[in-house]
Amino acid sequence: MPVEGRPPDNPELxxxxxxxxxxxxxxxxxxxxxxxxxxxxxxxxxxxxAEDVAQESCxxxxxxxxxxxxxxxxxxxxxxxxxxxxxxxxxTVARHPQLALDEAGAAAPNNPARSPEAxxxxxxxxxxxxxxxxxxxxxxxxxxxxxxFLELTTAESAAAxxxxxxxxxxxxxxxxxxxxxxxxxxxx
Numbered sequence: 803m804p805v806e807g808r809p810p811d812n813p814e815l816x817x818x819x820x821x822x823x824x825x826x827x828x829x830x831x832x833x834x835x836x837x838x839x840x841x842x843x844x845x846x847x848x849x850x851x852a853e854d855v856a857q858e859s860c861x862x863x864x865x866x867x868x869x870x871x872x873x874x875x876x877x878x879x880x881x882x883x884x885x886x887x888x889x890x891x892x893x894t895v896a897r898h899p900q901l902a903l904d905e906a907g908a909a910a911p912n913n914p915a916r917s918p919e920a921x922x923x924x925x926x927x928x929x930x931x932x933x934x935x936x937x938x939x940x941x942x943x944x945x946x947x948x949x950x951f952l953e954l955t956t957a958e959s960a961a962a963x964x965x966x967x968x969x970x971x972x973x974x975x976x977x978x979x980x981x982x983x984x985x986x987x988x989x990x
Contacts, residue, residue: 815829844888859880
């Protein structure tokens with residue numbers, strides 16, 4: 803079931819790209835560049851690294867597109883490439899990623915009708931949430947961010963994080979329990 807507001811894969815475009823149509827591949831890159839950057843940023847914690855990872859991932863996807871299974875969904879396949887590249891980049895630079903809601907795509911929309919007091923409380927709550935999420939082990943942070951910040955489906959999260967859907971569900975449950983404990987101890 804497609805996520806509301808997310809265009810489904812265009813099988814015709816994918817097939818044309820698989821057969822060497824560079825214009826079709828360019829259209830696919832345009833369609834998936836934002837989510838590729840967001841996944842890469844989520845894992846690397848750096849906008850510059852995420853940009854490099856997204857570009858390198860597109861290059862690798864292009865090289866591997868001829869072996870891509872016809873009829874399979876492109877998004878999880880591409881996001882797996884992005885996640886692998888991002889993990890490799892993170893290992894290379896030995897950086898511990900920190901999520902930022904604004905850049906990870908999960909910032910609350912700016913509501914001009916909100917009072918200044920409500921805006922301060924909301925900002926404080928976001929900072930507490932980020933502190934708790936960033937304090938979780940990598941595997942917990944990544945599963946929460948992929949499902950809630952990036953709004954990936956369970957199947958897409960499984961593909962991006964290279965584990966079965968059932969594992970995503972169990973990791974998410976345990977990660978949410980740990981997050982809840984942190985928020986409770988923070989008075990949230």
